[in-house]
Amino acid sequence: MVDQGPDALGKRQDYGSVALEDGVLSANPLEQISAWVDEADQAGVYEPNAMVLSTIDPDGLPSSRTVLLRGIDEGGLYFYTDYGSRKGLALLAHPAVSVVFPWYTQHRQIKIFGHAAPTDPEVSDAYFASRPRGSQVSAWASDQSHTIESREVLEAKVREIEARFEGEDVLPRPERWGGFLIEPQRVEFWAGRTSRLHDRIRFEKTSEGWASTRLQP
Numbered sequence: 001m002v003d004q005g006p007d008a009l010g011k012r013q014d015y016g017s018v019a020l021e022d023g024v025l026s027a028n029p030l031e032q033i034s035a036w037v038d039e040a041d042q043a044g045v046y047e048p049n050a051m052v053l054s055t056i057d058p059d060g061l062p063s064s065r066t067v068l069l070r071g072i073d074e075g076g077l078y079f080y081t082d083y084g085s086r087k088g089l090a091l092l093a094h095p096a097v098s099v100v101f102p103w104y105t106q107h108r109q110i111k112i113f114g115h116a117a118p119t120d121p122e123v124s125d126a127y128f129a130s131r132p133r134g135s136q137v138s139a140w141a142s143d144q145s146h147t148i149e150s151r152e153v154l155e156a157k158v159r160e161i162e163a164r165f166e167g168e169d170v171l172p173r174p175e176r177w178g179g180f181l182i183e184p185q186r187v188e189f190w191a192g193r194t195s196r197l198h199d200r201i202r203f204e205k206t207s208e209g210w211a212s213t214r215l216q217p
């Protein structure tokens with residue numbers, strides 16, 4: 001039985017991280033996201049590009065999961081998945097997303113609100129072709145988020161795909177698999193500070209470009 005009480009978990013940490021003084025962040029939040037991913041990587045964070053993506057299911061209920069950020073440019077953030085998965089179907093019905101990069105050991109967090117749309121097929125093709133063959137086979141074999149009778153049945157599907165594409169180095173991309181591009185509208189950079197007096201800087205996209213403001217912790 002779980003019996004930890006309402007406040008028994010975790011030591012209380014006092015964060016003392018790099019301050020977000022006014023003006024230290026890039027005026028372009030996409031550049032700043034990229035810089036923080038690099039800094040998390042350099043600091044040895046495991047999967048520094050992992051982000052928690054929340055979507056709205058077709059029935060209006062929220063759903064979250066981790067995905068990997070695979071690219072970032074002026075257009076936004078790229079990740080890849082199965083368009084027929086729960087998140088894929090959710091995004092095709094409701095493109096609004098909320099994203100969190102949780103870098104706990106860095107005392108840093110980025111929150112993003114935006115909209116996601118499928119990438120151009122050529123973008124998905126190029127990324128799919130760059131994946132290891134085993135991952136390409138898995139993408140063909142797995143209808144992500146759908147139920148299956150057993151692990152054995154899944155492994156039999158993998159053998160079937162292996163036989164189908166025997167001798168081919170690179171598999172074609174399954175049509176139901178590809179990228180999404182998240183176009184951010186709002187980006188918040190959070191840095192933990194002493195006594196919970198944290199720094200929060202929020203960027204919002206306006207018709208004149210990005211505007212930033214400080215939020216109370």
Ligand SMILES: Cc1cc2nc3c(=O)[nH]c(=O)nc-3n(C[C@H](O)[C@H](O)[C@H](O)COP(=O)(O)O)c2cc1C
Pocket residue numbers: 047050063064065066067068069079080081082085086087088144145
């Ligand atoms: C560290 C980590 C990275 C992941 N990266 C991806 C990813 O890039 N794409 C993906 O489809 N699933 C990824 N997953 C699996 C998802 O979290 C999730 O289980 C899967 O996509 C099905 O989600 P859905 O049923 O909500 O669509 C990752 C999981 C973890 C823990």
